[in-house]
Amino acid sequence: MDDAPILDVVALSKKFGGVTAVQDVSLDVPRGGILSIIGPNGAGKTSLLNMISGFYKPDTGRIVLEGKNITHRKPSEVAQLGVARTFQNIALFSGLTVLDNLMLGRHVRMKAGVLSSVVYWGMAQKEDIAHREACEEIIEFLKLQDLRKLPTAALAYGLRKRVELGRALAVEPKVLLLDEPMGGMNQDEKEDMARYILDVNQERGVTVVLIEHDMGVVMDISDHVVVLDRGRRIAAGTPEKVQRDPKVIEAYLGTARSRSGA
Ligand SMILES: Nc1ncnc2c1ncn2[C@@H]1O[C@H](COP(=O)(O)OP(=O)(O)OP(=O)(O)O)[C@@H](O)[C@H]1O
Secondary structure, three states: OOOHHHHHHHHEEEEOEEEEEEEHHHHHHHHOEEEEEEOOOOOOOOHHHHHOOOOOOOEEEEEOOOOEEEEOOOOOHHHHHOOOEOOOOOOOOOOOOOOHHHHHHHHHHHOOOOOHHOOHHHHHHHHHHHHHHHHHHHHHOOOOOOOOOOOOHHOOHHHHHHHHHHHOOOOOOEEEEEEOOOOOOOOHHHHHHHHHHHHHHOOOOOEEEEEEEOOOHHHOOEEEEEEEEEOOEEEEEHHHHOOOOOOHHHHHHHHHHHHHOO
């Protein structure tokens, strides 16, 4: 049973008007690993992630999490079932502190609603303390202790990306979907983030699905790589195998050629 993929994506397709963003894409996400989705710009990577996390409804196909069909679930339900995500453009509340952003990320784990908080004040307070402790633990894990009371707007870009990772971890995910977590970072920030992703995977046992353009990082930290090009899956396998695949080389060269106008 443990060999069964934690997440199964089966023949997903999505069109936007005349544009086919994703066409008949299937992939298995093995439990406990780091799987990267790569491909040239516009290949359909974010659209695929948006479907898995419930933000886009697929036209056809299905998404199965630990044997449960989650294809038509809302994003909050998908999060509750254990799939958290980060966004390409940081999605934090910039006026709120680091700690409060994490607490908001945690709301899918909170049982006490507004009414029960009024009726069972003590119970809600106990729950709040437990959630705060969980968030403080994540803050320590990500070495954000000194910044916990600062509004995220006051933080440097790389740190905001780290808080975004913390917000997703606050969901206590089984599967973490990361959309370009190193986008726009300098080399030092990228190395830090790569280390945190490895720690999330190895120390916290979270399965990671990563979209990333930096090939060095992808090849370094991934156990599996899936390559998309123009909405289709063109290759999959270990980083070494995928790197040598002529279809993959052609997809990237083709994009470079069309960009340079050759
Ligand atoms: N909400 C949308 N409305 C219309 N078209 C969309 C939408 N989302 C994606 N697309 C189109 O679908 C195609 C795939 O886009 P997507 O963002 O999934 O690719 P990507 O591989 O993530 O690209 P990038 O690496 O540039 O982020 C593109 O042609 C894009 O313009």
